[in-house]
Amino acid sequence: MKPLNVYPIEDFLEKVRIAVKTGQKNLSLTQKEYTDLANSLAIVMTRLSGTLDSSAQNKEPDIIQIKMDGGKF
Secondary structure (H helix, E strand, O other), X not given: OOOOOOHHHHHXXXXXXXXXXXXXXXXXXXXXXXXXXXXXXXXXXXXXXXXXXXXXXXXXXXXXXXXXXXXXX
């Protein structure tokens, strides 16, 4: 499995942080930036979904054992 390229996500979050700090009302992205961001998010979400699905299939049901003792009177 190839390593994730999260640079576009990090770049976007940095732009948002700067926009919030400076009070900008709009945030502009170039076509390359929003395409890279969409691709990175799609890959991250696909891998996350696959990981969650595989862990759900491999999970064995929990066995709960309860022992009751009436104590001594």
